[in-house]
Amino acid sequence: MGNPDRVREFVEAFGRLKAEVQNVIVGYDEVISNVLITLFAGGHVLLEGVPGLGKTLLIKTLAAGLELSFSRIQFTPDLMPADIIGTSIILEDGEGRKHFQFQKGPIFAHILLADEVNRATPKTQSALLEGMQEGNVTVSGAPHPLPSPFFVLATQNPIEMEGTYPLPEAQLDRFLFKLRVTYPAVDELNEIIDRTTRPGEREVRRVMTGPEVVRFRELVREVPIATHVRDLASLIVMATHPDWEHAPEMTRRFVRYGASPRGAQALVLGGKVRALADGRYNVSVEDLRAVARAALRHRIILNFEGEAEGVDVETLIGHVLDQAEADSRRGKEVFLR
Amino acid sequence: MTDTGVLERLVSQVGWQIRRRRAQFYGLRGLFYGALVALVPLFLKDAVGPSAPLAAVALVLAGALAGALVGMWLPLARQDVARIVDRAFGLQDRVATALEWAGRPDRSPLVELLVADVTARVEGLESRRPVSRLHPRELKLLPLPLLLLVVLALAPAVPLPTGTLPALSSAEDSEAPEDRETRALSSERPQAGKRELLERAQMMERNLGARQGGTGGTQAGDLSAFFKDTALATQRPDFSSFLKKGDDRLRMLEQVDRLPDLRRDFTQSPYKVILQKKKELFGGLRPDQVSPQKLRELLEEMERMGRKGGNWGGETGEGLEGLEQGQTDRALEAMEKALSKMRAMEERGRGGRGLPGGREADRRSGRGRDGGAGDSDIDADFGEGSLPGKGRSQNPKGDATERLRAMPYDAGVEGEARAGRKEGFDTNLLGKGASVPSRLHYMGVFGQYRKMMEEALAREQVPRDYQAQVKEYFDSLEER
Numbered sequence: 001m002g003n004p005d006r007v008r009e010f011v012e013a014f015g016r017l018k019a020e021v022q023n024v025i026v027g028y029d030e031v032i033s034n035v036l037i038t039l040f041a042g043g044h045v046l047l048e049g050v051p052g053l054g055k056t057l058l059i060k061t062l063a064a065g066l067e068l069s070f071s072r073i074q075f076t077p078d079l080m081p082a083d084i085i086g087t088s089i090i091l092e093d094g095e096g097r098k099h100f101q102f103q104k105g106p107i108f109a110h111i112l113l114a115d116e117v118n119r120a121t122p123k124t125q126s127a128l129l130e131g132m133q134e135g136n137v138t139v140s141g142a143p144h145p146l147p148s149p150f151f152v153l154a155t156q157n158p159i160e161m162e163g164t165y166p167l168p169e170a171q172l173d174r175f176l177f178k179l180r181v182t183y184p185a186v187d188e189l190n191e192i193i194d195r196t197t198r199p200g201e202r203e204v205r206r207v208m209t210g211p212e213v214v215r216f217r218e219l220v221r222e223v224p225i226a227t228h229v230r231d232l233a234s235l236i237v238m239a240t241h242p243d244w245e246h247a248p249e250m251t252r253r254f255v256r257y258g259a260s261p262r263g264a265q266a267l268v269l270g271g272k273v274r275a276l277a278d279g280r281y282n283v284s285v286e287d288l289r290a291v292a293r294a295a296l297r298h299r300i301i302l303n304f305e306g307e308a309e310g311v312d313v314e315t316l317i318g319h320v321l322d323q324a325e326a327d328s329r330r331g332k333e334v335f336l337r
Numbered sequence: 338m339t340d341t342g343v344l345e346r347l348v349s350q351v352g353w354q355i356r357r358r359r360a361q362f363y364g365l366r367g368l369f370y371g372a373l374v375a376l377v378p379l380f381l382k383d384a385v386g387p388s389a390p391l392a393a394v395a396l397v398l399a400g401a402l403a404g405a406l407v408g409m410w411l412p413l414a415r416q417d418v419a420r421i422v423d424r425a426f427g428l429q430d431r432v433a434t435a436l437e438w439a440g441r442p443d444r445s446p447l448v449e450l451l452v453a454d455v456t457a458r459v460e461g462l463e464s465r466r467p468v469s470r471l472h473p474r475e476l477k478l479l480p481l482p483l484l485l486l487v488v489l490a491l492a493p494a495v496p497l498p499t500g501t502l503p504a505l506s507s508a509e510d511s512e513a514p515e516d517r518e519t520r521a522l523s524s525e526r527p528q529a530g531k532r533e534l535l536e537r538a539q540m541m542e543r544n545l546g547a548r549q550g551g552t553g554g555t556q557a558g559d560l561s562a563f564f565k566d567t568a569l570a571t572q573r574p575d576f577s578s579f580l581k582k583g584d585d586r587l588r589m590l591e592q593v594d595r596l597p598d599l600r601r602d603f604t605q606s607p608y609k610v611i612l613q614k615k616k617e618l619f620g621g622l623r624p625d626q627v628s629p630q631k632l633r634e635l636l637e638e639m640e641r642m643g644r645k646g647g648n649w650g651g652e653t654g655e656g657l658e659g660l661e662q663g664q665t666d667r668a669l670e671a672m673e674k675a676l677s678k679m680r681a682m683e684e685r686g687r688g689g690r691g692l693p694g695g696r697e698a699d700r701r702s703g704r705g706r707d708g709g710a711g712d713s714d715i716d717a718d719f720g721e722g723s724l725p726g727k728g729r730s731q732n733p734k735g736d737a738t739e740r741l742r743a744m745p746y747d748a749g750v751e752g753e754a755r756a757g758r759k760e761g762f763d764t765n766l767l768g769k770g771a772s773v774p775s776r777l778h779y780m781g782v783f784g785q786y787r788k789m790m791e792e793a794l795a796r797e798q799v800p801r802d803y804q805a806q807v808k809e810y811f812d813s814l815e816e817r
């Protein structure tokens with residue numbers, strides 16, 4: 001298959017999958033796009049929203065649209081790491097000999113829904129860490145590779161924080177995007193009512209296989225990015241660091257820790273998928289701007305003053321983007337700005 | 338190798354557009370600064386000569402040309418032009434990415450697609466002039482120097498300062514001596530250049546002399562005439578006239594902004610009157626050209642004033658004697674001394690420090706622990722010391738302890754019990770105050786203090802017994 005066909009195939013597949021999800025989920029166009037971007041970028045996504053907005057349904061619908069295995073773990077405070085990863089049990093063979101056999105946990109699935117991930121203890125949450133980053137888990141000293149593609153979709157509830165364990169920064173950083181699921185608009189709500197209170201269920205067709213997802217992930221990484229666009233990504237990430245000499249005043253004042261290099265990777269990878277899904281063969285500045293909030297909002301840790309002042313991270317990222325673009329043009333001659 | 342010829346051509350075209358726009362931009366900027374520089378030869382038209390306008394035009398053109406050349410040859414990177422192309426045509430960084438990746442060995446197959454895609458898009462572009470014209474900030478100000486250039490070119494040369502002080506006395510020096518003599522003799526006649534001086538002198542003379550009736554001496558608009566009231570002094574009392582004048586005064590008082598300077602007459606002291614007359618008499622003449630008759634009149638007037646309380650009678654007498662002997666220089670010298678004494682006396686009066694027995698007067702007279710000099714010495718000091726830059730501070734400088742020792746009059750007091758209706762204490766100043774007959778002041782000040790005491794007793798909540806004690810204390814003091 002030639003390259004033009006591969007790109008065309010990706011664009012079509014992306015559109016088909018999105019359409020299947022939107023067949024069930026009303027609205028949330030940007031959220032669905034970003035979930036798909038995360039899927040094809042090879043990352044994991046954290047969905048945050050109050051209960052009842054359809055986060056879990058969105059993920060289940062996506063899983064249904066892919067010919068991939070799907071697991072769902074409802075995180076609770078008494079959940080143990082072994083409940084996620086699996087455990088070794090003693091089995092007896094036909095000859096009466098006993099031996100340990102590793103029983104895979106629900107993490108061994110292509111698509112893992114970690115529902116209300118912040119309700120489990122940090123110990124259990126950390127059980128996801130290795131799998132999310134390395135693509136394998138180690139049990140009793142033996143590594144067990146996770147299936148490919150491996151895609152974790154976690155949800156968390158920003159309210160009812162009592163009895164929850166906010167995700168540590170190290171674990172947050174492992175999510176490529178953090179998406180905020182907000183209340184639907186009135187017309188979307190009306191559509192939700194119509195769809196869910198009538199008899200019959202909408203069926204979701206499987207439009208993409210696992211190997212296709214892997215192939216598209218490889219294709220995404222071939223998308224070229226110009227030097228000035230890449231430099232802008234670096235400037236955006238650096239502008240979130242309060243210690244950077246050119247950091248904007250807002251960052252210096254309200255931010256304790258800025259985004260890690262994973263943030264820059266998320267920007268560029270997300271930009272590549274977005275460009276390709278848009279039928280383009282290169283990453284543009286607009287792509288970076290489009291994915292910046294999803295890629296950076298969970299990587300910026302506000303300081304006490306920022307928390308006390310109620311600084312909105314989204315606003316701060318917008319400021320950082322403007323500042324970074326201004327920095328990229330600074331010093332240029334008037335006709336080149 | 339991917340063919341990016343179309344993209345290269347587009348970038349090249351846009352690059353030239355940028356250079357042209359830059360040339361215009363910097364050319365205008367250069368024109369502005371060239372015009373500013375060109376003002377210089379036109380200002381110095383006298384020095385530069387007839388070629389000044391040509392030089393100005395050349396500078397203006399040179400500025401514009403230099404700016405255009407600078408704009409044309411400023412460095413221009415291909416990547417920057419590609420970014421401008423992308424922005425201008427909405428190509429979302431396609432051109433920049435394609436040009437950058439086309440030549441890279443690690444390019445992916447997608448780069449081929451990218452180049453093909455962007456080439457197709459570029460070939461479909463209708464307009465290829467993405468660079469808009471920009472104007473420098475200086476363009477708004479450009480008409481000013483250009484207008485100035487035109488005005489200066491048409492106007493006559495600006496006169497240049499010669500660098501030497503004007504010879505103010507040369508014209509008078511060149512006049513014939515007899516003319517000066519004539520002018521000196523007729524100095525009372527009004528002259529255009531000295532009108533103000535003469536008016537002031539006449540007014541001062543009127544003030545010094547007996548105030549005769551009539552208001553003919555005042556000028557129209559001179560509001561002080563209402564307040565001088567010279568007519569009423571010699572006329573019979575005319576109540577209705579007085580009321581009328583009083584009404585005028587009240588009306589004037591309502592016009593605060595037009596009130597006359599009532600202090601003006603007070604500032605015209607005898608010393609200033611004499612000084613004015615002296616200046617009027619000399620009028621730029623050398624001492625040997627001064628009219629002896631006028632000088633005699635001036636000295637006689639000074640002598641009259643000295644008899645009223647001045648101490649310059651000896652000097653004026655010496656001056657008159659010198660005049661009789663034909664020694665004008667001696668008369669002038671004596672007049673200067675007398676003037677110095679008048680000035681010193683006025684200084685003392687103005688500062689309120691000339692009161693007999695006052696501390697300042699004592700301090701000036703040098704009377705203190707160490708005795709001190711007499712009046713004549715003080716007068717000489719003040720006559721000279723009042724001039725700017727020639728003063729000699731009365732305060733000893735140096736260590737603070739030394740200064741305190743030098744002025745001990747407020748360093749300490751001691752009391753002495755004396756008999757009265759109640760037992761009281763005399764407070765004797767240790768320093769200069771002890772040697773001064775200050776009883777008169779004491780009585781004056783005592784009245785003030787007594788009044789203040791009564792006010793304080795009425796205002797403050799002082800117990801009745803204490804009030805009685807305070808009053809008795811003051812009564813005991815009053816017995817002295």
